[in-house]
Amino acid sequence: MEFGEIVSVLLQGAVVTIQIVAMALPLAVLMAFSFGLIRLYAPAPFKQIAIVYIEFFRGTSALIQLYWIYFVLPFFGITIDAMTAAVVALGLNIGSYGTEVVRGAIQSVPKGQYEASIALNFTSSQRLWRIIMPQALVNMIPPFGNLAIELVKATSLVSLITIGDLTFKAKMLADTTLQVGEIFGVVLLFYFVMAQFLVFFIRRLETHLSKGLGRGGLHS
Amino acid sequence: MSAPIIEFKNVKKCFGETVIFSDFNFKVEENEIVSIIGPSGSGKSTLLRILMTLEGIDGGYINVAGESLWHMPWQGQYVPANSKHLHKMRNHLGMVFQHFNLFPHMTVKRNITEAPMRVKGVSRAEAEEFADKLLQLVGLADKADSYPNDLSGGQKQRVGIARALAMKPSILLLDEITSALDPELVDEVLDVIRNLVKEESFTMLLVTHEMYFAREISDRVCFFDKGAIVEEGEPEAIFTQPKEERTKAFLNAYIGQ
Numbered sequence: 001m002e003f004g005e006i007v008s009v010l011l012q013g014a015v016v017t018i019q020i021v022a023m024a025l026p027l028a029v030l031m032a033f034s035f036g037l038i039r040l041y042a043p044a045p046f047k048q049i050a051i052v053y054i055e056f057f058r059g060t061s062a063l064i065q066l067y068w069i070y071f072v073l074p075f076f077g078i079t080i081d082a083m084t085a086a087v088v089a090l091g092l093n094i095g096s097y098g099t100e101v102v103r104g105a106i107q108s109v110p111k112g113q114y115e116a117s118i119a120l121n122f123t124s125s126q127r128l129w130r131i132i133m134p135q136a137l138v139n140m141i142p143p144f145g146n147l148a149i150e151l152v153k154a155t156s157l158v159s160l161i162t163i164g165d166l167t168f169k170a171k172m173l174a175d176t177t178l179q180v181g182e183i184f185g186v187v188l189l190f191y192f193v194m195a196q197f198l199v200f201f202i203r204r205l206e207t208h209l210s211k212g213l214g215r216g217g218l219h220s
Numbered sequence: 221m222s223a224p225i226i227e228f229k230n231v232k233k234c235f236g237e238t239v240i241f242s243d244f245n246f247k248v249e250e251n252e253i254v255s256i257i258g259p260s261g262s263g264k265s266t267l268l269r270i271l272m273t274l275e276g277i278d279g280g281y282i283n284v285a286g287e288s289l290w291h292m293p294w295q296g297q298y299v300p301a302n303s304k305h306l307h308k309m310r311n312h313l314g315m316v317f318q319h320f321n322l323f324p325h326m327t328v329k330r331n332i333t334e335a336p337m338r339v340k341g342v343s344r345a346e347a348e349e350f351a352d353k354l355l356q357l358v359g360l361a362d363k364a365d366s367y368p369n370d371l372s373g374g375q376k377q378r379v380g381i382a383r384a385l386a387m388k389p390s391i392l393l394l395d396e397i398t399s400a401l402d403p404e405l406v407d408e409v410l411d412v413i414r415n416l417v418k419e420e421s422f423t424m425l426l427v428t429h430e431m432y433f434a435r436e437i438s439d440r441v442c443f444f445d446k447g448a449i450v451e452e453g454e455p456e457a458i459f460t461q462p463k464e465e466r467t468k469a470f471l472n473a474y475i476g477q
Contacts, residue, residue: 116321120335121310134325212325212367
């Protein structure tokens with residue numbers, strides 16, 4: 001098989017991978033923020049629910065979660081297509097790690113910031129959204145960046161539930177052409193490029209958000 | 221004589237097992253400037269933090285401007301205050317912190333305008349006009365668009381003072397506002413307070429280790445030790461003729477009288 005053809009087949013797979021990332025990432029961020037805030041501020045029963053979610057999805061294998069959602073849930077009458085299953089499983093999985101990122105970043109904002117915002121009589125929601133969150137966001141970006149890259153790499157699991165992603169196409173090509181060096185070389189490069197794209201975007205976001213928050217200043 | 225603007229009645233405050241105040245009584249009259257001096261761990265800062273509602277109390281009552289701070293009337297009784305009551309009471313008070321606690325993600329000007337706009341609903345134009353005036357007062361008109369991390373410690377604290385004044389509190393609490401500063405920066409901050417009290421009358425409660433400043437600016441000085449006022453009176457009397465042994469020992473250690 002010619003190299004150009006290999007690249008073109010793999011590109012189709014890469015598009016599917018990007019689609020999954022593009023849908024699972026917002027879901028992960030949504031889960032991370034909602035459950036991170038619940039974990040910190042909600043009444044006890046809601047906190048318990050959040051802890052169960054976090055510990056379950058962090059504590060079990062992403063592949064098995066994917067199998068459960070795609071292969072086992074139909075036995076309970078819940079049938080979802082492979083793409084949705086992939087997005088839900090990966091979004092919930094990465095989101096569970098993100099929850100702890102959100103919580104840790106909020107808790108790392110110095111206590112003096114809460115005290116100053118109480119002294120200035122901000123309401124509790126103003127305190128969170130105007131004073132604490134803008135500072136916490138900057139702390140969240142690097143670990144969120146890591147999780148986004150984890151997500152890109154974890155998408156290769158979806159090839160095991162019949163989705164034609166980059167890894168799936170690569171294995172298919174490798175089985176039929178046996179040109180493993182070229183194929184897996186290109187696949188490696190594709191994953192790397194996708195990750196680098198995220199890294200670039202995350203750096204930009206970090207620079208934008210950290211305006212005024214020069215590093216090294218303990219008290220402001 | 222009118223009722224005191226601040227009154228502590230039999231206040232009790234503990235941190236776990238540690239008792240800070242067991243039965244604390246204290247009054248401040250309107251427009252009175254009171255300095256609190258004393259060794260660390262004597263409850264000086266806790267007193268200010270309780271007034272600013274940063275710390276609760278474990279017993280007793282506190283009145284601020286004629287209303288109970290930590291309690292509110294409900295069905296003929298006094299019950300612990302809810303957040304709405306605390307929100308109302310905080311309008312009387314402003315605080316300047318030892319470690320400044322400026323908002324690092326906001327410019328100097330926004331540090332000053334944010335609370336008046338969001339909390340009091342003042343228009344942007346009005347808030348900014350007042351902020352300019354305050355920045356003039358603290359000598360930082362040229363720093364309006366800087367971020368706190370680009371300022372020196374003394375400049376940060378002057379912004380801290382402007383930020384507290386922007387809410388127009390009737391009671392100003394100053395919690396060791398020069399303790400975190402290099403010695404050469406102390407005076408630029410104290411000068412701001414000196415000018416402030418010359419121009420306007422304030423009720424001011426300050427915890428300080430600057431004895432000369434306390435002596436010069438206060439109407440009354442209270443010497444604190446172990447959660448109680450050991451001695452209080454006019455600054456001249458306290459600094460030149462302290463009656464209590466503990467006051468003498470403390471002042472000797474500080475100024476070497």
